[in-house]
Amino acid sequence: MSSQLSGPGSTAGATDLAGDGNLAGAGNLAGAGNLAVEVSDPATVSSATQHDRPDSSNGLARTIVKSWKAPIAFGIFTLIALVLFIVLGRDGISTFQLSNSNDLIQLPVVETPTRLAGVITTILLAAITVLAWLRVRANRRVPLWLTSIFGVLFLFGFLAWAAAGQTLPVPGLLVGTVSLSVPLIFGAMGGVISERVGVVNVAIEGQLLAGAFASAVVATITGSPYVGLIAAMVAGMLVSFVLAAFAIKYFVDQVIVGVVLNVLVVGLTNFLYSQVLSKNAELLNTPPRFDRIAIPVLSEIPIIGPTLFRQTIVVYLMYIAVAAVYFGLFHTKWGLRVRAVGEHPQAADTVGINVNSTRFRNVLLAGAITGFGGAYFTLVSVPSFNREMTAGLGYIALAAVIFGQWDPIRATLAALLFGFASNLQNVLGIIGSPVPSEFMLMLPYVLTIFAVAGLVGRSRGPAASGRPYIKS
Amino acid sequence: MKLELRGITKRFGSLTANDHIDLVVRPGEIHALLGENGAGKSTLMNVLYGLYQADEGEILLDEKAQHFAGPGDAMAAGIGMVHQHFMLIPVFTVAENVMLGNEQTKAGGRLDLAAARARVREISARFGFDLDPDALVDDLPVGVQQRVEIIKALSRDAKVLVFDEPTAVLTPQETDELMVIMGQLRDAGTSIVFITHKLREVREIADRITIIRLGRVVGEAAPTASNAELASLMVGRSVELTVHKELAKPGDEALVVRDLSVIDALGQLVVNNVSFEVRRGEVLAIAGVQGNGQTELSEAIIGLQEKVLGSITLDGQSLVGMSVSRVLEAGVGFVPEDRNHDGLVGEFTIAENLMLDRSNTAPFVKRGTLQLAYLNQFAEEKTREFDVRSQGIQTPVGRLSGGNQQKVVLARELSRDLRLFVAAQPTRGIDVGSIEFVHKRIVETRDAGVPVIVVSTELDEVTALADRIAVMYRGSIVGIVPGNTSRDVLGLMMAGEVPDVITTVRADQIEGALL
Numbered sequence: 001m002s003s004q005l006s007g008p009g010s011t012a013g014a015t016d017l018a019g020d021g022n023l024a025g026a027g028n029l030a031g032a033g034n035l036a037v038e039v040s041d042p043a044t045v046s047s048a049t050q051h052d053r054p055d056s057s058n059g060l061a062r063t064i065v066k067s068w069k070a071p072i073a074f075g076i077f078t079l080i081a082l083v084l085f086i087v088l089g090r091d092g093i094s095t096f097q098l099s100n101s102n103d104l105i106q107l108p109v110v111e112t113p114t115r116l117a118g119v120i121t122t123i124l125l126a127a128i129t130v131l132a133w134l135r136v137r138a139n140r141r142v143p144l145w146l147t148s149i150f151g152v153l154f155l156f157g158f159l160a161w162a163a164a165g166q167t168l169p170v171p172g173l174l175v176g177t178v179s180l181s182v183p184l185i186f187g188a189m190g191g192v193i194s195e196r197v198g199v200v201n202v203a204i205e206g207q208l209l210a211g212a213f214a215s216a217v218v219a220t221i222t223g224s225p226y227v228g229l230i231a232a233m234v235a236g237m238l239v240s241f242v243l244a245a246f247a248i249k250y251f252v253d254q255v256i257v258g259v260v261l262n263v264l265v266v267g268l269t270n271f272l273y274s275q276v277l278s279k280n281a282e283l284l285n286t287p288p289r290f291d292r293i294a295i296p297v298l299s300e301i302p303i304i305g306p307t308l309f310r311q312t313i314v315v316y317l318m319y320i321a322v323a324a325v326y327f328g329l330f331h332t333k334w335g336l337r338v339r340a341v342g343e344h345p346q347a348a349d350t351v352g353i354n355v356n357s358t359r360f361r362n363v364l365l366a367g368a369i370t371g372f373g374g375a376y377f378t379l380v381s382v383p384s385f386n387r388e389m390t391a392g393l394g395y396i397a398l399a400a401v402i403f404g405q406w407d408p409i410r411a412t413l414a415a416l417l418f419g420f421a422s423n424l425q426n427v428l429g430i431i432g433s434p435v436p437s438e439f440m441l442m443l444p445y446v447l448t449i450f451a452v453a454g455l456v457g458r459s460r461g462p463a464a465s466g467r468p469y470i471k472s
Numbered sequence: 473m474k475l476e477l478r479g480i481t482k483r484f485g486s487l488t489a490n491d492h493i494d495l496v497v498r499p500g501e502i503h504a505l506l507g508e509n510g511a512g513k514s515t516l517m518n519v520l521y522g523l524y525q526a527d528e529g530e531i532l533l534d535e536k537a538q539h540f541a542g543p544g545d546a547m548a549a550g551i552g553m554v555h556q557h558f559m560l561i562p563v564f565t566v567a568e569n570v571m572l573g574n575e576q577t578k579a580g581g582r583l584d585l586a587a588a589r590a591r592v593r594e595i596s597a598r599f600g601f602d603l604d605p606d607a608l609v610d611d612l613p614v615g616v617q618q619r620v621e622i623i624k625a626l627s628r629d630a631k632v633l634v635f636d637e638p639t640a641v642l643t644p645q646e647t648d649e650l651m652v653i654m655g656q657l658r659d660a661g662t663s664i665v666f667i668t669h670k671l672r673e674v675r676e677i678a679d680r681i682t683i684i685r686l687g688r689v690v691g692e693a694a695p696t697a698s699n700a701e702l703a704s705l706m707v708g709r710s711v712e713l714t715v716h717k718e719l720a721k722p723g724d725e726a727l728v729v730r731d732l733s734v735i736d737a738l739g740q741l742v743v744n745n746v747s748f749e750v751r752r753g754e755v756l757a758i759a760g761v762q763g764n765g766q767t768e769l770s771e772a773i774i775g776l777q778e779k780v781l782g783s784i785t786l787d788g789q790s791l792v793g794m795s796v797s798r799v800l801e802a803g804v805g806f807v808p809e810d811r812n813h814d815g816l817v818g819e820f821t822i823a824e825n826l827m828l829d830r831s832n833t834a835p836f837v838k839r840g841t842l843q844l845a846y847l848n849q850f851a852e853e854k855t856r857e858f859d860v861r862s863q864g865i866q867t868p869v870g871r872l873s874g875g876n877q878q879k880v881v882l883a884r885e886l887s888r889d890l891r892l893f894v895a896a897q898p899t900r901g902i903d904v905g906s907i908e909f910v911h912k913r914i915v916e917t918r919d920a921g922v923p924v925i926v927v928s929t930e931l932d933e934v935t936a937l938a939d940r941i942a943v944m945y946r947g948s949i950v951g952i953v954p955g956n957t958s959r960d961v962l963g964l965m966m967a968g969e970v971p972d973v974i975t976t977v978r979a980d981q982i983e984g985a986l987l
Contacts, residue, residue: 347558
């Protein structure tokens, strides 16, 4: 009855494990030369034995699936560089201005011959493409730093090409980047909190717009931008409240509620704007603006100073918000519970965490933070409310959340990238670039699609995001 | 702590899941709660744990009535639970999981992870576990995850510990170790409620046994009771515990699998270079702990997996790369492991479900129209043949019991001319009567000369049905052994080990095959 082991399929997974580990019950196999062995009584085993190695884990062998995505993308961009920088190359000197005239420390102006810069950049890009191709062929991944270098090089080449015979103000480019990113970052923070706790927040757009509207009106009436800021927060929470009520209490599909809310807020603010605000603009729609506050010393650091430390209070609040969300999510009790509820609500429930109230409160918090971003539109950038002035930025913020993989810091960086793309289009428009301005207008959105679809690929969000928690 | 349940009644709509259940668990005893799938054991424990509110009855701890609005209250009162599906957050570390809901903080509201780590180390040292508090739960084997659950409960000073079907996901060796741990806990004075439907385990560890059937307590038994006594109490009639089958008379090789690998989306080899063959008229059982590649292997045969390397040939015809419908046409019958998800359309009637895989050819469809008269006649015939108990063939399948649903799947798959029959977890979550029926039909299919593959994580089922057993571990086949190989050997193989000598037992020593 006893037979030899026939194991045609026994492979590495089995062989490298044989020999180690002593298991309970293994002892009675030692003398198992006879044909039939009684099933031993495991109750006689007196102490718990330890496994030296995992017993039933999913530690599977891996095979590298070759992904040619990166080399192909690099190749396409190298081709674009070749056509743009060399075939359609422009002559002249590209000037990069690194300091404003009123800066304490003046950096020298950088001048590069446009055609030479184009040629060198293209050659370097081609070299990186070949390197990436070789790595993939050798079954290795293309590292992120290579992609980053490629991106920076291409950007430099493009700027040099676009600024041929012109002066490109680098501080202006960066300051604008931060300015345009502020609502995006606030929106992304709201998105991160909401998604981490398990509610998909498509309503960022609506929260921003409601915040912009409320802050404009309240700041005008009270004459204080600070009160306007609080009003923006409350407006964002109101939109969140509707989202939370439908999504958490009544289990309505969260994406649908979010989209409907966005449309609702657009309609509502349009109506109020045309019926009320535009008729009484003096009384209701001329909010006071926040002044820029330069932080002593820090604001005099070349390039960084003007970019980060000569901003309004809203921007400084944003820095605090990003740091607080990051610290809160990963280092406090609040964050642990938020993440638990978004990952495995049932597990959170069984340790005594009230899932739905945690969700409700944090969706409200997300709305409040996003509302701040809305205030930036009316209290900092344009001193009055306009129809649909958020122009879809809420959706870009949502993309930043996904691109940033639900991490506050990375989402902030993603938002900055989109802000940079938007501002690049502005700056190039001003200095008069050869690219049609309509094309440049597409840039941030094209970048969004590429970033979310291409670079990120399959990113894993909080496991229970978008799923209502229904207790039976 | 003494736990007492008095007259607990819980209804879901018209269904009474618990009907005036009384239960007393004394301090320092292991009290087994034995019952079939769907008998109401888990509902009762969820009431105890505050997840459900009882409609009637009361819970007493040390003679004091308790009112649990949620699991938080139950935990505060000293009740801990090791859930059947672990309530752990996979992306958290062990320490984070243990502290969740009970967090200690330092100045500035920061989590005191150091204290949580120390707590994990302290409790694991008490029981001789070797557990890294900073390991991600996702990376831990199932048996170790269960220990994290135990530690989680103990870190809240649980005096009553409920184990809900704790052995379902464990290898036999891990099960033995769990039994030892439960013994240690009992000796330390913890009251333990042990929920299971496996007779072997109950007799091994329990001090007292309460048997539940259809939501009611039907009796108490001592652990000295025989398997047959316990089984008949549990099922309500005397049960045949073994599957009767003649010795297999294997014919030619029908299904030949060579160097088969299946790659998942992450590039992991979920099936790793597997080779085997199945002869006509034999049952090859594929054993292994859940998640070691059995699911993917069976899906690869039916054509549901995308990235498949290697060859699968059935009677000389290659199945790799064929669409599912072509594979079905080639004569493959398939019972998927999750019948509600993959096997049936819950909203469809029994009759419609019976023709799901034949929706494009005569006699069910002619000139693009359903032949309803034929379908109804066919459905009447099959429901009779397969003993599907329902209010008629127009009943939506979703309203049937698990056992009757599985019979519908079986009726559909076995009513074609088969050249290969693949049944994945054919008796998961169904009642004993249905298990007997399903096993009988599988043996009949084998005896009709069809090669049969049974994928099962239940060792009892494997040993009851198999003529040969292939044990899978981490995507590979550890070895293929005779059907009467002893449980110890199979258990070792399920943990990835290849024993030097394969021992076998006589067929009449295989006991408790159904439960």
